[in-house]
Amino acid sequence: MSHAYLQNENRLRPVPPTLDRAGADALIDELEASFTRIEPEVEAFLPEEARFTRLRDRIETLFERHPDADDRPPLFCTPLGVKDIFNVEGFQTRAGTSLPPETFEGPASPVVERLLDAGAILMGKTVTAEFAFIAPGPTKNPHDLEHTPGGSSSGSAAAVAAGLCDIAIGTQTVGSIIRPAVYCGIHGFKPSYDLVDRSGCLELSPSLDHVGCFARTIDEIRTTHSVMSGTPLVRTARTTPPRLGIPSDAYLRASDGATRAHFGMVCELLTSAGFELISTELFSDFEALHERHMDLCAIEACEVHAVWRAAHQRRYDPRTLALLDRSEDLDQSRRALVRASPLELRASLETLTAKEGVDAWLAPGATGCAPMGIAETGDGRLNGPWTHAGVPTLSIPAGRNADGLPIGLQLAGRFMKDATLLDDAEFLDRVIRGF
Numbered sequence: 001m002s003h004a005y006l007q008n009e010n011r012l013r014p015v016p017p018t019l020d021r022a023g024a025d026a027l028i029d030e031l032e033a034s035f036t037r038i039e040p041e042v043e044a045f046l047p048e049e050a051r052f053t054r055l056r057d058r059i060e061t062l063f064e065r066h067p068d069a070d071d072r073p074p075l076f077c078t079p080l081g082v083k084d085i086f087n088v089e090g091f092q093t094r095a096g097t098s099l100p101p102e103t104f105e106g107p108a109s110p111v112v113e114r115l116l117d118a119g120a121i122l123m124g125k126t127v128t129a130e131f132a133f134i135a136p137g138p139t140k141n142p143h144d145l146e147h148t149p150g151g152s153s154s155g156s157a158a159a160v161a162a163g164l165c166d167i168a169i170g171t172q173t174v175g176s177i178i179r180p181a182v183y184c185g186i187h188g189f190k191p192s193y194d195l196v197d198r199s200g201c202l203e204l205s206p207s208l209d210h211v212g213c214f215a216r217t218i219d220e221i222r223t224t225h226s227v228m229s230g231t232p233l234v235r236t237a238r239t240t241p242p243r244l245g246i247p248s249d250a251y252l253r254a255s256d257g258a259t260r261a262h263f264g265m266v267c268e269l270l271t272s273a274g275f276e277l278i279s280t281e282l283f284s285d286f287e288a289l290h291e292r293h294m295d296l297c298a299i300e301a302c303e304v305h306a307v308w309r310a311a312h313q314r315r316y317d318p319r320t321l322a323l324l325d326r327s328e329d330l331d332q333s334r335r336a337l338v339r340a341s342p343l344e345l346r347a348s349l350e351t352l353t354a355k356e357g358v359d360a361w362l363a364p365g366a367t368g369c370a371p372m373g374i375a376e377t378g379d380g381r382l383n384g385p386w387t388h389a390g391v392p393t394l395s396i397p398a399g400r401n402a403d404g405l406p407i408g409l410q411l412a413g414r415f416m417k418d419a420t421l422l423d424d425a426e427f428l429d430r431v432i433r434g435f
Helices: 021-042 051-065 110-117 154-161 178-184 218-229 257-272 286-304 306-315 318-329 332-356 384-389 418-432
Strands: 079-083 121-126 167-172 187-190 210-215 244-247 277-280 360-364 393-400 406-412
Touching (some): 021 051, 051 121, 079 110, 079 154, 110 167, 154 178, 154 210, 167 218, 178 187, 187 218, 210 218, 257 277, 257 406, 257 418, 277 332, 286 306, 306 318, 332 384, 360 418, 393 418, 406 418
Parallel strands (some): 079 121, 079 167
Antiparallel strands (some): 187 210, 187 393, 393 406
């Protein structure tokens, strides 16, 4: 049951800085009409009474604060979705659970405050898988309501894809930004580890958690990330294609045949466009790396959830409990090994990147297109290594399959070279757009 029109007929802005009050009122009217028509089907947001009364009040406040069109913040009147694991003033945090909301009360997220200070209008909290892991909520893929949008940042990706907001924020501990962005046919950006403040956000695995964003264009990603990180991202006018590393081992074989075939065609297109592609063995211990990643996630999640689980275990999904229980049989030597693993992988990846002389690494963004059904969120194994290493990663839409489902790539850069990665991605995006 295809619903691709949900994205195609609802491309909002970006909002022009010269927006006047009449235009802002029209924007809210358009958003309300879209919500009325689309949100009951996609279910990207948590329910909220008087949502659009609140938004109209917000618009009035923004125009009172910033009457001069030449002196407006970068996200002025930009519709924003926030994953429901971030504490936001005036909103409860439920984290995709049935636990009492007071369980998660705490200081507001500085990242959300920065976005609001930059003029964003908060459309609401977006649906997340339970505790930002894998037990999904009700959200559906806007391209086909019978398919998952991915997770755990399900609502954030679906909301942007459906045109219900221009930008959204989410988190990634394995593949929870890149995978849903790929499934929903938009850009998702996971920045370098610790570049964006994680305070005011519920943790899953502190050594692996990343705060990132979703948008339909790389320009919007760049602006949003700059606000979130508090770091100006200066665009470099790249005149030659970036030199790209391509995986050639067990990592690539983890994707399905159709995905590998599509990736091969993308590589041929890039080669014909003048890109130099360097095929090399990458993550040769891919399966063992995945196990290390999940062991570390389990160890830290067990620590994070100790108090909550003791009080509310019966409210936990069995899949979340299975992650927490995974840590029980890990001895001290294994624990030490997996805790050291992220920094070791980052160092080895940096060494390989320098040795091969590549600017960035290109790979399929997921093992396949969005699976049928919404009971599962798909396979994040191809995203895990980049998360483990903490390097910046961006999803890039790259066409659709025969059923109209999006296909996507992921481009990974060097640690703390986020601006350079976005420059490289823009060059790449221009070539494969419309593929």
